[in-house]
Amino acid sequence: MAEFMELEGQDGVRMAWNVVPGTKQEASNCVVPVSAIYTPIKPFPSMPVLPYAPLRCRNCRSVLNPFSIVDFAAKIWICPFCFQRNHFPPHYASISDENLPAELFPQYTTIEYQSPREASSLPPVFMFVVDTSIIEEEMAFLKSALSQAIGLLPDNSLVGLITFGTLVHVHELGFGTIPKTYAFKGSKDVSKDQLLEQMGFFLNKPKPSTGVIAGARDGLSSESIARFLLPASDCEFALNSILEELQKDPWPIPVDQRASRCTSTALSVAASLLGACVPGSGARIMAFIGGPSTEGPGAIVSKNLSEPIRSHKDLDKDSAPHYHKAVKFYEALAKQLVHQGHVLDLFACALDQVGVAELKVAVERTGGLVVLAESFGHSVFKDSLRHVFQSGDKDLGLSSNGIFEINCSKDIKVQGILGPCASLEKKGPLCSDTIVGQGSTSAWKLCGLDQATSLCLIFEIVKKDIPDATVQSSSNQFYFQFLTYYQHSTGEMRLRVTTLSRRWVAGPGSIQDLIAGFDQEAAAVVMARLVSFKMEIEAEFDPIRWLDKTLIHICSRFGDYQKDSPSSFSLSPRFSIFPQFMFHLRRSQFVQVFNNSPDETAYFRMILNRENVANSVVMIQPSLISYSFQSVPEPTLLDVAAIAADRILLLDSYFTIVIFHGSTIAQWRKAGYHNQPEHQAFAQLLQAPRDDADAIIKDRFPVPRLVICDQHGSQARFLLAKLNPSATYNSDGHHPGGDIIFTDDVSFEVFLDHLQRLAVNKI
Template identity: 80%
Template sequence: MGFLTGKTKPTTGVIAGARDGVSAESIARFLLPASECEFILNSLIEELQKDPWPVSADQRASRCTGAALSVAASLLGICVPGSGGRIMAFIGGPSTEGPGSIISKPLSDPIRSHKDLDKGSAPLYNKAVKFYEEIGSQLVHQGHVLDLFACALDQVGVAEMKVAVERTGGIVVLAESFGHSVFKDSLRRIFQSSDSDLGLSFNGIFEINCSKDVKIQGIIGPCTSLEKKGPLSSDTVVGQGNTSAWKMCGLDRKTSLCVVFDMAKKDAPDAIGQSQNNLFYFQFLTYYQHHDGQMRLRSTTISRRWVAGSGSVQVTGFDQEAAAAVMARLVSFKMEAEVDFDPVRWLDRALISLCSKFGDYQKEAPSSFSLSPRLSIFPQFIFNLRRSQFIQVFNNSPDETAYFRMMLNRENVANAVVMIQPSLISYSFQSGPEPVLLDVSAIAGDRILLLDSYFTVVIFHGITIAQWRKAGYQHQEGHEVFAQLLQAPQEEADSIIKERFPVPRQARFLLAKLNPSVTYDSDTPPPPGGDMIFTDDASFQVFMEHLQRLAVQ
């Protein structure tokens, strides 16, 4: 396990094991088993002091994060190549010195924004990305992982380091400071695992075998192509493509990959079960190093049938949540890979095409439009995806956007759906906890709302509840029910935070995530104790009206 700081000099590193060809004495100059240097390491951490070299008020501190990461990667590569290892980088500010720098020292030079990246006016960005790509390639070749803990009020370069972290399967934590609960609780959770392996595995190889009816376009997720090109590889590349095998330096039980396939079989049969040729299969092989040093192989084989029909098309196997997660990964990838890409327009076209093909309607009659229950929630997912932090980068820094997309690309479907469409639970005197629509109409004076958007957890008190809480009724005799009502959402929020990594932050905002069905120019005012949203964005109802009109044309 390697420890690294974002200061000019790296701290002592610790790692277990050695390799033939390098003497133990040579390795011991830099790396030692934790049991032999635990006291010294703890002493160094306890004795850390603020950098004594003064920094001018108009200058940024000197940091050579890129050089430190290069040294750490080279040390691991020389001492323990091919064996499981991690570099944990704790970055407290932007790199301003040496390779991988993202900004100059003078504070008069603003750090790059999304607008700067779009205009190409961030002179250090492309050079830094290329440098960290080389670091990532080196770590992948060695089988090592880069973890990133970015804790600063300003940006530290997560957008530039994203390629190295994601391709090695590393974890990333973003917080305002090293004293923030998000950082402290997340770091503590890594080392509080009941198992000695910290829940982490290493040196994985993921391989796909499939029938000739389909081809592999690529994978979007925490892995790197091994460039094993063959007849299974599609000419169209999405993500890590041109291969049927991928390297996963770091993986755990929750690691999720999005595999994109291309149909090579154009003449699917018109009926199910006509012949054995109607079947096609996938085989997924995961070969990885367990924490005890054993190499393990997990094989999963599934088969499916081609389905085609005249008239009504069957959609019995459509998974709306998985489709929403895939669309989110695809549109995020395209926003980073394609110049002048319009994500909202691309999503709208895809949704209109889907509804036009699978919807039930009479031509040129929007009121007749309806969707199968297996498709009915998908437009709502796309509506919220269009408004999510993955698409609307305004008011988010490049570092924050990179963090959001890295988490989306590694989490499973259930967590991805919460990122796209947050869950909203209502607590009131009239009923127990119940899910409600993600709409501004859910706000009421006598209701408490719990919003879970994966990255943040929000507890919102209605105006009446807030007044009673401010008056201290929950501490008075005879108001035990009110005290229990206040406690219930807090307990649920604590349970969500306890199970999630990185630890979500408890925020205050709620209205930004709700459907703006009641705005400042609505004909109907909000109900008593309710609220309205000051926005010009279209509501979900207006969105569906436009969708129905375009789908039936």
């Protein structure tokens, strides 16, 4: 797959089919949709940033690119999308074969334009929304993490603070002499007008009689805004003083009840306050939640402890009384935030569920970050929060105010995007009638995006038949252009343009070409995003059956076999790992919801929906590395047979990293051999997986959980759950020193055997 990774290194794009099925019928026979996973602001060291405005086609508005046909003599360029002839403006007068502008260089298929206007004067804005209905110990952890984060904020960024429990408290940071807060009842929804009225925004200046009231330009005085949002350098002391004195919510909690926690009202107040003060700026609401919401329109459970928090079973049977109301509330909040251009980040830290499943829509549509941990004292939370504000080579590259647009050849339509974005409802000839994810548009809003944010675009081929070769006027190339306008972390507006060309094939003999262009990693990730999406929106959907049917169709179409002879079946190397990916996807946390709460499932899917192909593949099929005295560290099969008494295994499943010591290694370690000078080699063997795990943890967001365990120990389950169960309690013997898995799941060998039988019998 090296050439596909090379293409990703140049354009940030991986496509399931790099040779595209050319007609509607061919595309439906390919089963995996024509799709692309695109990382809009992936950093490229060699990409030029041009200090002028792009040249656009006057018909379809696509940007001049290396695939445009240029007539140097007539100073004309022809758009590859709509074939419109466009004249070059006067400042391109000296253009020639030897004197090309950067956007026509064949290697610059991805290029960035820097707005010639001044960098935006809008500083980044952070509104901290902090849960106080938590125990004292958690409160201490959270306060320490927040004061660290405040110290890392850029000096010019504006900061606000809202705390909530039974009531919502908006802290007036500009009133430095004594702490001053405005309290709102947690069970009541507060409108924007009520908020402005109660917080004294119109004391010195009468309320404007007409128009929307938002921002300094629109009738709010900058002094009243500065009471609640101050530059970090001015309010660091005030913020730290408030945090030091911050107490657990003082309202008494009856023994048979949960704490009163009005998460939804607090987020609604934060959104309205930011919408009034800084509309259209790259503001982020950072919510720190330590328990289930029990108050207000987004409550997920009643205060009564006798009512359990909803499980997957309750959601399937539609017996979760609060779920639909809460989701409806957060959908409205998502719409408001997208309209304002603001982001909701969620840090949920509790042993219980807090409502991530309900909040998912607001976080995902605004492109927010999400971190789920067991406690505010856990390294998963503390290190992830620090990572958000880190600068230098580990910088997340947080950007804001993005708009993503797409242009394609006329035989292609867009069904939608699966990923962290919201539809801008820009309808047009590009929009397919079939909608997947955020569809029915050719433009999307990306309120927040970072260097890793990846969108999955699903296309539909609409060409009905293959034109006769003699009459064929157009070339056999399809073109795609992705345009991303965004506010760079430096504050300036940028436009990144990526233009791709892919050859299409159709008719007899096209199968070999399609096979040659198949990217099995990208296809597995597209299928994972699709199956997660279908599980959420289709009531009677059976994910295992759907994945199996897809895989049988693919093997039947692209496999090499004699009919009804399973032993003759073989797959090209381009497809050979795809069944393995599907096997692990069927067993993954995205499809198997048993043993996970709705919050955990929502969290896993949110991360899958925003990560690039390499990271998503690790979530679907974890990587396993073996360390032993006999050999250098080497990748090994994700199989129970990899376990041996004298080996250490390092499992990376993206969310969790497991260092697993075989029983002999564990005994030696407990005996302290690694501390004895004559056993240096053993000390090095123990240290090697730790160093590799640390390197992975450093580069990843959210920070994964590290589990160090021994064979036959209770935490060994973190490894065993991910392995192919080739040796189980009811299989014939296993190798000495190894292990067995107590499961009724079929092994990969049995799975493959069934697959081959069904593929060769398919008519």
